[in-house]
Amino acid sequence: METRHARYPFARDARRAVQEAGVDLVEVVREEDAVVERATQRVQNALTERDIGERVASDRIELLSYPVARVLVSLVDENVCTRYYAQAEANRAEERFRADFAAEAGRGVVTRTDLLREFDLADTVRALREGGFEADVATYLRLATSLRGDEWRLVNRPLDAGVVPVSEPELDTLLREAVQERVEDGLPLGVPDAIGDALDDPLAAIRETLADLDLTREIDTVVPDLFPPCMQHLLDAVQRGDHLPHHSRFALTAFLGNIGLSTDEIVELYEVNPGFGEEMTRYQTDHIQGESSPTEYTAPSCATMQAYGDCVNPDALCEHISHPLSYYEAKLDDAEDDDLEDWREERDTDEESADA
Ligand code: SF4
Structure with a gap:
C-alpha cells in the first residue's frame, strides 16, 4: 500500500490495493485498534470540525481507516453524519490535489488528468487551447448542483452548443464535488453483524458526538x-x-x-x-x-x-x-x-x- 493510496483512499486503485492485500475487514476491526481509532477520528472530526483530522504516519492505517470510517457512517445511518463526513473527506482531498497540481512537474502525487480519468470525466471535460476547460452541460449540472453562489447557476454561465466553459480553479471545485459524490456513493452500506458488533464502542462515541452537536449547535x-x-x-x-x-x-x-x-x-x-x-x-x-x-x-x-x-x-x-x-x-x-x-x-x- 502506497502513500498515494493513503492520500486518496477513495480512488479505485486504492480499493484494488486493499483487495489485493487480502485484507479481511472483520479481522481489522477486531484486532487493529489503531485503524479503528483513526477511522473514528475521521468521522468525529468531520462532525465537529468539517475535517478528517491529521493523517497518521502509517500508510496502511491511514488507508484502512477509510473503509472502516464508511462502515461507521453506515452504522450511524444519519443523513447529517453521512453528508458531513463526505464533505470532510472531499475538503481534505481538495487540499491535497490542489497542492499536487501546484507542485513542480513530476513531483505531485496526482495530476488533474489523473483525477479526470478517475471520475470518468476525461471525455466530458476538455482543456481549451486558450486556457481553462469546457464541460458537457450534463456533467456540469451533475457536479455543480450542490454548489452555492449565483456564479454556478447555469443561467449565469455562457452555454454554447451544450458545453459550459470553466476556469481551472472552478474545475478543481467540481472535482471536489466528484470526490464527495464518490465518498457518499453506496452509503449506507449493508454491514455484517460480525463487523458491526466489533464497532459498538466507537459507534456509541460517534452517536454521542452527534447528539452533543444537536444540543451545542443550538x-x-x-x-x-x-x-x-x-x-x-x-x-x-x-x-x-x-x-x-x-x-x-x-x-x-x-x-x-x-x-x-x-x-x-x-x-x-x-x-x-x-x-x-x-x-x-x-x-x-x-x-x-x-x-x-x-x-x-x-x-x-x-x-x-x-x-x-x-x-x-x-x-x-x-x-x-x-x-x-x-x-x-x-x-x-x-x-x-x-x-x-x-x-x-x-x-x-x-x-x-x-x-x-
Ligand atoms: S417523524 Fe417527521 S421527520 Fe420523522 S419520518 Fe416522520 S415526518 Fe419525517
Missing part, C-alpha cells in the same frame, strides 16, 4: 418552511385551533424549544388555539424546556413519532434521517445563507409591524 434559526412534515402538520393543526393529544403537543413543544424558541414564543404560538390555557401551556412548556424540571426534553425520534401516529406526510428526506431535528438541521444546511438571511429579515419585519 439551532437558533426558526424557519417553519423547513420544518419536517410532521412538525408542519402539528403546527398547522395548532394554528387551525384543533385539539392536539398530549403526545402531539409534547412533540411539537419540545421540537420548538430544541430549535431555540423561548417559552414566551411557544406560548404565543399556542395562543391562537381556542382550547389554549395560558397557565397550563406555560407550565408544560417550562417543564419540557427544563426551566421547572431537571431535564430539557428532546423532541421524540421518528420511531416514537410513528408509534404515536404523529409521523405525517414523510417525504424523501425522511428516508435518510431518524429524528425530526436531524431533518430540520439537514434542511437548514442545504438552505442558502442568503435565503436564511431573507427569512430572518422577513421575520424581524413581521415582528416590528406586530409591535407597531
Whole structure:
C-alpha cells in the first residue's frame, strides 16, 4: 500500500490495493485498534470540525481507516453524519490535489488528468487551447448542483452548443464535488453483524458526538418552511385551533424549544388555539424546556413519532434521517445563507409591524 493510496483512499486503485492485500475487514476491526481509532477520528472530526483530522504516519492505517470510517457512517445511518463526513473527506482531498497540481512537474502525487480519468470525466471535460476547460452541460449540472453562489447557476454561465466553459480553479471545485459524490456513493452500506458488533464502542462515541452537536449547535434559526412534515402538520393543526393529544403537543413543544424558541414564543404560538390555557401551556412548556424540571426534553425520534401516529406526510428526506431535528438541521444546511438571511429579515419585519 502506497502513500498515494493513503492520500486518496477513495480512488479505485486504492480499493484494488486493499483487495489485493487480502485484507479481511472483520479481522481489522477486531484486532487493529489503531485503524479503528483513526477511522473514528475521521468521522468525529468531520462532525465537529468539517475535517478528517491529521493523517497518521502509517500508510496502511491511514488507508484502512477509510473503509472502516464508511462502515461507521453506515452504522450511524444519519443523513447529517453521512453528508458531513463526505464533505470532510472531499475538503481534505481538495487540499491535497490542489497542492499536487501546484507542485513542480513530476513531483505531485496526482495530476488533474489523473483525477479526470478517475471520475470518468476525461471525455466530458476538455482543456481549451486558450486556457481553462469546457464541460458537457450534463456533467456540469451533475457536479455543480450542490454548489452555492449565483456564479454556478447555469443561467449565469455562457452555454454554447451544450458545453459550459470553466476556469481551472472552478474545475478543481467540481472535482471536489466528484470526490464527495464518490465518498457518499453506496452509503449506507449493508454491514455484517460480525463487523458491526466489533464497532459498538466507537459507534456509541460517534452517536454521542452527534447528539452533543444537536444540543451545542443550538439551532437558533426558526424557519417553519423547513420544518419536517410532521412538525408542519402539528403546527398547522395548532394554528387551525384543533385539539392536539398530549403526545402531539409534547412533540411539537419540545421540537420548538430544541430549535431555540423561548417559552414566551411557544406560548404565543399556542395562543391562537381556542382550547389554549395560558397557565397550563406555560407550565408544560417550562417543564419540557427544563426551566421547572431537571431535564430539557428532546423532541421524540421518528420511531416514537410513528408509534404515536404523529409521523405525517414523510417525504424523501425522511428516508435518510431518524429524528425530526436531524431533518430540520439537514434542511437548514442545504438552505442558502442568503435565503436564511431573507427569512430572518422577513421575520424581524413581521415582528416590528406586530409591535407597531
Ligand atoms: S419520518 Fe420523522 S421527520 Fe419525517 S415526518 Fe416522520 S417523524 Fe417527521
